[in-house]
Amino acid sequence: MKKREIEYFQGCLVGGALGDALGWPIEFMKLNEIKRTYGENGLTHLVLSDDGKAQITDDTQMTMFTAEGLLRAESRLTNKGICHAPTVIYFAFQRWLFTQGYPKKKDIDFIYDGWLLEIDRLFASRAPGNSCISSLLKDEKGTKDNPTNNSKGCGAVMRSAPFGLFLDKDTAFEIAIETAALTHGHPTGQLAAGSLAFMIAEILEDQSIIAATFNTIDKLRNENESIECISKLEDAISLSQSDLSDVEAISMIGEGWIGEEALGIGVFCAIRYQNDFRQALIASVNHSGDSDSTGAITGNILGAYSGIDCIPKEWIQNTELIEEITQLANDLHRVYEDGDEWWRKYPGY
Template sequence: MNEPWVSSLEGEAVYRARVRGCLLGGALGDALGYPIEFSSLDRIRAAHGERGVTGLVFHGDSTVARISDDTQMTLFTTEAIIQAHQRERLKGIGGGWALLVRWAYERWLETQNKPGPEQAAPPQSGAPEGGLISQAWLYARRAPGNACLSGAAQMYAPDPLLALDGKPGQVNPESKGCGAVMRSAPFGLANPADAAFAMAARAAQITHGHPTGYYAAGALAAIVAYVVAGDSLEGAVLRTLRLLQRHPGHEETSAALTEAVDLAEEGSPTAEKVESLGAGWVAEEALAIGVYCALVTPSVKDALLLSVNHSGDSDSTGSLCGNILGARHGDVGLPHTWVERVEGRDRIAALADDLAAECAPSDPSKPF
């Protein structure tokens, strides 16, 4: 059931809260999972107790919880989307979003290869002044995926007009790692579901050419778009499944999502049930785990902790779950004592507000 958008003013506030929630929730899930990303469930329980991690884990004497490449790339995606909207609004030039996203990932690649902004290559013409490339805290290599690194280095931008045909893409055609889906939520914050799906899937092909890799990215963006527009979580997933069925080669992604929905209907969540969906290293498994955890319990805290306490890619599954839950509940629905300790929180919130201001629906009573 859609939620009421009573007035234009209220609609704008709800939209802004959901954009903030999506980006901050993704960063929070990422920060919860990053310290245990490469640990088995047995090792997590041995180190943190039978329940696994029950809150943020800090590195050394730090009081800030680190984010990983998942949040880094999500932020650069957001920056590119803002640029694309500004370009169309101010100059009347549309269709350049794919190149802007590619350039954003090239800037992210600079943060992985250089020690700080002083050593980074000058940003491309038209890059935002004082943008993410100037943020020293983003110059941290946090286990980035090989496909993301090699793909961004190839400087490929997909044709935004080509249909999604279910065939392998030009770059890393065999790769369906979760590095494309974990950065794709921002497309669903700025577009209706159909457009969000198509844009996220094409942008995924900058680094990941396997059809499941790019369809999973499109599916996350569509789920976020439906939720932002007021759908329930389950309704958003079911509508996304119908959207997937229009595209050849969707079966692997659809099967994983369907399994997540069916498992959530059983209730009684456990880490072992999470692991039955896979480890999350590949796109459809990461998406399924994030969706399952978001669906199976009404508690945001419990869902986030469930999404990271398993033997797999904990930061990516936590990030996806956080994106979905944040889009549903807004930033006010996230655990504030945790959010306050997330690395880069103020900059993430400011970027979210920029996206909301630039991309808000023209009539907030009818989002998108």
Template sequence: MQTINERFRGCLIGGAIGDALGWPVEFLRLDEIKRKYGTQGITNLVKGRSNLVEITDDTQMTIFTAEGLLRAENRGRNKGIAHIPSVVHRSYLRWLNTQGVGNDVEKDGWIHSIKALHTRRAPGNTCLDALISGRMGTMEEPLNNSKGCGGVMRTAPIGLVFKKEEAFKLGCESAAITHGHPSGYLSAGALSYIIAAIIEGINLEIAVEQALEECKKYPSNQECSTLIEKAITLVKSDKPVIQAIESLGEGWVGEEALAISIYSALKYQDDFEKAVFTAVNHNGDSDSTGAITGNILGAYLGINGIPQNWVSDVELSKELSQLADDLVKTYEDSEEWHQKYPGW
């Protein structure tokens, strides 16, 4: 049995590892990946120009999602009220500031002070444009019609903190801050639900099936639901892995990224390495599908189910461990905590 701390650490660090594994091949076609890394594709973490095994904007924004949740809890406890999506939105504005875009958001808390986060790793244009707009998107009043995977790739921490149905709704709301198409935010809700179900001790297949049923309760769910169903069916088929993933898409949009990740995680649910190899070696958005798969299986297998050399090598591993442990606590009435996660 995994402890709760091991599952939380596994989720955040597993996501960072999948992100880092896919980052060097994000914009390569599969044949290009094989030419560069061999017939099996990329199978190990690669150091980038900074001589680090680099994370991307996927993990950066996941970190700021977690920060927003902890700030919202602090605010709710001390001020009696906290609209969680609004607090998360302000955390995303802090991320925007780390990307070199000036704004008047509070620059306090320990996350913004992590120097390594103040670097651009191919941030998504939709996220940048939506946050620069000065408005906060919602499901009811969307900023755009984007269903890019920039919403789903950052919402795993919501499933660590909230129960399943609440996690689904809040995952949707957090993604809708920047992505207005239903498939852009329902995929995020589904991921948050899957993580929450795993934390509750539910079997992975059942967690996915329950998330699918929850998704079907929301308007305009057909596109997302259909692709989740297809991923489940493909796992049970004898279709070759590469062809199965190709039939699910390339992962640039939310429902495809989620479906590829669900397929990879279910196909190799007892083998973190095989699952993330599968998730990144394809024609599409390899770092996002790697990150989401890593979030799911990291939560499922726990930190001890991930190769320890990967855990120690990935960028910001220590900080992610600390953040995971803080998410387990959720709140601490101490001056140090108030400095780390100010409830503005």
């Protein structure tokens, strides 16, 4: 299957980072403000910071820690014979929380290691989502049966692409949902995360984006409380075939602050501009809502579909942490390697 080649893994994670970086400067701007600042067509180029790089935010940071957590869970499973992946990814999220300026948790102080913590740039705080921060600060872990809040914010779906790269589609769906439940108690927030993971896995099996969306809807029909996600995915498909402008269509899906809307906007943009990565990302961020998260999800989907070679080179060159993000994509693609070196890179906790 050609889609299993490494360029699609790289496209998925790098694509997400570019959408995040494109949308970040306008995350909190209304559309009229975006147009006033950047012109009638909105923001169509990366905004570079003082060091010449466009900045990624919590969406990409947490995606990186999700990927790291998955690889460390695999190390545990291979070496210990047993592993609960969401627990190992929970430790990865605690490392992310530490990068955001919060103290280490004393009862799990052994988990604060690994190569991501050696990257100074990852310690930047870029408007991290409140549901993620507040739930990770608690002593107890959220689960599907014992949620610690009722959030359906987009903070779970925006970080969930790596599940679809690393696991078969049904396992990706389940583990993405269980991992989402660590920080998001509402079923819709969890199902949006499972949906993105499932859809990425479908795309890697060579499905078109629209077929992957239909198959995700079918998958959701077997789940309780999935109507909100199903409805936004159906909207995304029908609106992508309509005569409505991008802005009009996106406004009918929502603003993307909540999981199912962010997913719907990402799917809409990826279907409508499936042959034009640049235009898909531009459409995905120029609205009054959560531009970096809708950009990240669009980039994940379309990057997995079209591969790294279809992503504008100058955007890749001008965005921070691309080398590290590519490294994670390569490691997710790689077959597990036994030995001390791999364990040192991805210890099983």
